[in-house]
Amino acid sequence: MKTQNNKGWFFVLPVLLLVAFNALIPMMTVVNYSVQETFGNNLFFWQGLDWFEQILRSERFHAALGRQFLFTGSILAIEVPLGIAIALAMPRSGFWVPVCLVTMALPMLIPWNVVGAMWNIFTLPDIGLLGYFLNHVLQIPYDMTQNPVAAWATIIVMDVWHWTSLVVLLAYAGLVSIPDAYYQAAKIDGASNWAVFRFIQLPKMKNVLTIAILLRFMDSFNIYTEPFVLTGGGPGNSTTLLSIDLVKIALGQFDLGPAAAMSLIYFAITLLVSWLFYTLMTKDDAN
Amino acid sequence: MQKRHILPIVYILFLMLPIYWLIAMSFKTTGEILSGFSLFPQELTLDNYRVIFTDPTWYWGYFNSIAYVTINTVISITVALPAAYAFSRYRFLGDKQLFFWLLTNRMAPAAVFALPFFQLYSAVGLFDTYLAVALAHCLFNIPLSVWILEGFMGGVPKELDETAFVDGYSFPRFFATIFIPAIKSGVGVAAFFCFMFSWVELLLAKTLTAVAAKPIAATMTKTASSAGYELGLLAAAGTLTIIPGAIVIYFVRNYIAKGFAMGRV
Numbered sequence: 001m002k003t004q005n006n007k008g009w010f011f012v013l014p015v016l017l018l019v020a021f022n023a024l025i026p027m028m029t030v031v032n033y034s035v036q037e038t039f040g041n042n043l044f045f046w047q048g049l050d051w052f053e054q055i056l057r058s059e060r061f062h063a064a065l066g067r068q069f070l071f072t073g074s075i076l077a078i079e080v081p082l083g084i085a086i087a088l089a090m091p092r093s094g095f096w097v098p099v100c101l102v103t104m105a106l107p108m109l110i111p112w113n114v115v116g117a118m119w120n121i122f123t124l125p126d127i128g129l130l131g132y133f134l135n136h137v138l139q140i141p142y143d144m145t146q147n148p149v150a151a152w153a154t155i156i157v158m159d160v161w162h163w164t165s166l167v168v169l170l171a172y173a174g175l176v177s178i179p180d181a182y183y184q185a186a187k188i189d190g191a192s193n194w195a196v197f198r199f200i201q202l203p204k205m206k207n208v209l210t211i212a213i214l215l216r217f218m219d220s221f222n223i224y225t226e227p228f229v230l231t232g233g234g235p236g237n238s239t240t241l242l243s244i245d246l247v248k249i250a251l252g253q254f255d256l257g258p259a260a261a262m263s264l265i266y267f268a269i270t271l272l273v274s275w276l277f278y279t280l281m282t283k284d285d286a287n
Numbered sequence: 288m289q290k291r292h293i294l295p296i297v298y299i300l301f302l303m304l305p306i307y308w309l310i311a312m313s314f315k316t317t318g319e320i321l322s323g324f325s326l327f328p329q330e331l332t333l334d335n336y337r338v339i340f341t342d343p344t345w346y347w348g349y350f351n352s353i354a355y356v357t358i359n360t361v362i363s364i365t366v367a368l369p370a371a372y373a374f375s376r377y378r379f380l381g382d383k384q385l386f387f388w389l390l391t392n393r394m395a396p397a398a399v400f401a402l403p404f405f406q407l408y409s410a411v412g413l414f415d416t417y418l419a420v421a422l423a424h425c426l427f428n429i430p431l432s433v434w435i436l437e438g439f440m441g442g443v444p445k446e447l448d449e450t451a452f453v454d455g456y457s458f459p460r461f462f463a464t465i466f467i468p469a470i471k472s473g474v475g476v477a478a479f480f481c482f483m484f485s486w487v488e489l490l491l492a493k494t495l496t497a498v499a500a501k502p503i504a505a506t507m508t509k510t511a512s513s514a515g516y517e518l519g520l521l522a523a524a525g526t527l528t529i530i531p532g533a534i535v536i537y538f539v540r541n542y543i544a545k546g547f548a549m550g551r552v
Binding site: 271 | 295
């Protein structure tokens with residue numbers, strides 16, 4: 001039981017100050033830009049909510065948002081079931097467990113632009129391992145810089161390569177916490193593999209899977225560096241996800257007002273969907 | 288070997304292929320890379336690594352990254368420990384709202400903050416210092432550390448605190464000599480995550496630095512575009528950025544599964 005003690009505020013004060021410095025001041029800058037027009041020279045004019053209206057009606061924003069949902073949806077649909085399947089198939093104890101865990105965690109500790117550069121080298125049509133294999137061994141024409149389908153397949157496979165391990169490690173942590181007695185009881189009852197999975201393993205993994213899905217949603221929805229390095233948003237605009245588009249507007253075109261309005265809408269969507277996921281996945285706990 | 292182990296084995300092979308290719312490329316000469324496909328380096332060369340270890344812009348990039356990652360990890364853990372203690376032991380006005388607000392910062396796209404961060408850190412005179420990047424990365428590492436540590440602290444019975452206070456321990460002494468050792472695997476895991484997210488992040492690190500504190504990964508993009516497309520050099524630099532991560536994982540290998548579950552299994 002927690003005790004009522006407002007002294008707690010002193011303990012959280014350093015955290016509050018540091019995070020507020022980093023979150024509130026930049027956020028206010030963004031809000032400030034989002035309602036003004038500038039022609040440079042630090043001259044600003046009140047614009048009201050025009051930028052928000054313009055962004056919400058813009059086809060370009062709708063297209064980027066659509067691509068973003070397609071990307072996030074695809075990687076969640078692949079990474080979550082695949083991660084669970086791999087965690088189920090891993091040994092529970094012995095020499096190979098740390099070997100598996102260390103090798104699986106490795107991709108997550110590589111700087112994001114190195115991940116992009118690495119996949120670029122890996123997929124070059126004539127000198128990359130994958131590119132060469134597809135083009136010259138399987139005879140499938142493959143060039144990520146020309147073909148939007150190939151570019152999409154590549155960024156999705158890259159994300160699966162990069163982040164499936166997060167789901168594996170979380171699901172595995174849930175699995176090893178199940179006492180052996182549960183399995184023995186299931187065996188005595190003659191439960192099928194599916195029944196064991198559905199009624200013992202899945203409920204035990206629920207908390208960690210909630211964390212996995214939330215983290216994967218947030219991070220994939222905000223993804224920038226890896227696809228930017230790999231495809232630059234191309235060919236054309238076919239892989240221009242939300243963050244890539246935002247940086248193009250803000251730093252490429254220097255349209256600060258629309259970029260700021262887009263930032264706030266973007267952040268609001270991320271918050272809303274995260275909250276929806278969280279509420280849906282923890283709904284049963286409340287009952 | 289059982290049949291069900293095939294899936295993890297295939298998965299690990301899939302993970303290792305691009306890494307192998309990066310390492311193989313780093314040992315090839317530019318001539319060999321451009322002349323066509325070869326599965327193994329034909330004439331093993333260390334030239335790419337020699338360039339990196341003799342050119343200050345390269346090896347300083349490496350030190351710069353390690354410097355700001357270390358500072359960030361120390362700051363994040365130091366301030367997150369008491370905060371996590373408060374969240375795990377006390378109820379106070381607005382605690383739930385504050386905790387949720389902290390977590391929302393984990394959801395903010397870095398791209399949203401790039402330009403305001405540049406202006407903010409220029410205004411306070413920290414632009415192009417280790418401290419700027421370290422503080423900026425606190426945005427997502429402090430909330431994460433508080434969250435992980437709070438999970439681990441929840442697993443320590445409250446009786447431990449009460450007994451210590453009855454025994455006459457002052458709060459700071461109890462916290463430093465009894466409580467922190469009791470959750471040291473949690474501290475290790477939180478430090479691992481801070482290291483990881485600060486090491487891999489580039490957008491903010493690149494925005495907040497110019498020369499003096501430029502991260503290795505940013506040096507890579509710059510060099511790759513200015514000096515033609517030197518794939519071997521790029522691959523060597525990339526290979527070197529994998530090493531610190533590999534060392535850190537090796538140290539936490541026994542806590543890694545629990546750590547990824549953040550003490551909440």
